[in-house]
Amino acid sequence: MRIDLTDTTASRINKALVRARRAIGSPAVGVVLTMVVVTDEENAHDALKAAERASQEHPSRVLVVVRRPDRTHRRTASRVDAEVRVGSDAGSGEAVLLRLFGEVAEHADSVVLPLLLPDAPVVVWWPVDAPAAPARDPLGALAQRRITDAYAVERPLEELAARAASYAPGDTDLAWTRLTPWRSMLAAALDQARAGVTSAVVESEADNPSAELLAGWFADRLRVPVERVTTAGPVVTAVRLRTEHGDIVVDRPEGAVATLSIPGQPTRVLALKVRTTAELIAEELRRLDPDEAYAAALRAEVTTPPAAGARKSRTSHQQRRNA
Structure with missing residues (x-):
């Protein structure tokens, strides 16, 4: 009515x-x-x-x-x-x-x-x-x-x-809410690998805000250098956590499917779709208490090791709405 x-x-x-x-x-x-x-x-x-x-x-x-x-x-x-x-x-x-x-x-x-x-x-x-x-x-x-x-x-x-x-x-x-599936998958992968992370790499289109927050999350939680690599996109395309046993890799070059690689285990194919705005809002409404993880990632100082293709965080942007 x-x-x-x-x-x-x-x-x-x-x-x-x-x-x-x-x-x-x-x-x-x-x-x-x-x-x-x-x-x-x-x-x-x-x-x-x-x-x-x-x-x-x-x-x-x-x-x-x-x-x-x-x-x-x-x-x-x-x-x-x-x-x-x-x-x-x-x-x-x-x-x-x-x-x-x-x-x-x-x-x-x-x-x-x-x-x-x-x-x-x-x-x-x-x-x-x-x-x-x-x-x-x-x-x-x-x-x-x-x-x-x-x-x-x-x-x-x-x-x-x-x-x-x-x-x-x-x-x-x-931009932080869009990272929930990535963070869940990476946390589960670290639990399985049981290896110390020495550095991290976040690959995305140029100046993607979700990628910047993900780099801040690694810097805050893992206390390791984080390399930002620019790719053709779209949005966040891959994350690599370097450990003494090899790299933990989540790779999603495009589409709704990603591959998860953990040292010593077979590569797995997982769903990692781009969610709608309504789904993102619904997730935010599930809890109304302060999001301390977001605050820490937002304020984290990201140290970027010198490497080919690396970009320091917070520069400029070309607009996109997904992650």
Whole structure:
């Protein structure tokens, strides 16, 4: 069910949500958190669809905030337009698409605050154009979890440096979330190899933010030099952990299949697909406590040994959205 409201208020939006739930026969609120998506008009549709798919695993009230401030010399009257979605039109929760015009666009928190579910955690996600310090942003300050995406900017490695400088518990980035299958596979491989790692190599397309975070994770957890090698991609293509018994290698040149090589064992073929944004968001919603591993990887000092093809971390970027 959908209800369109023009030049409305938070009170009217709340009443429309109650009315819509009653109309479909679900008067109770069966959601577990509020997810605030802050985006622009161009990305609003895709962001809302991803949030709705993620809500199938985590029933949520999704509030999509689209700011339209007055950027001309004319004064646009402050106005809030809303589209309320409940039932099959909103995943397994409920959704409100908020378009903020004029001066109210600069005070989105005053519109969002009355729409938050009481006594439920709040997650804020910026698909594009995240603030420099998410925890100090008025909307970010309302949240227990703040999600950014370094792939959505022109220079993501500079973005990672800014994230490290402004990090607060609860911050995370989808460039880190994309690494979960890689980290799980590599941790399992190290358990099987039972050998000390002397150095690591991360191969990826030029200036890939996930590769930079993976290198930081190795530097923090293994305390070894990490070599960054640029390949044609796409995205992260291989990881090599050098040990006294040989190299542990995860190689995924392209596609959804990778090979795992461990010294003294046969090479195995494993699934390592590129996950959708909805899957990444759903993973982030599974735990809302501070991600200490991400914080350590983000702030780690990566030492790069001199080697042919090696690149030092955090330089420049050509935009990609997968890992």
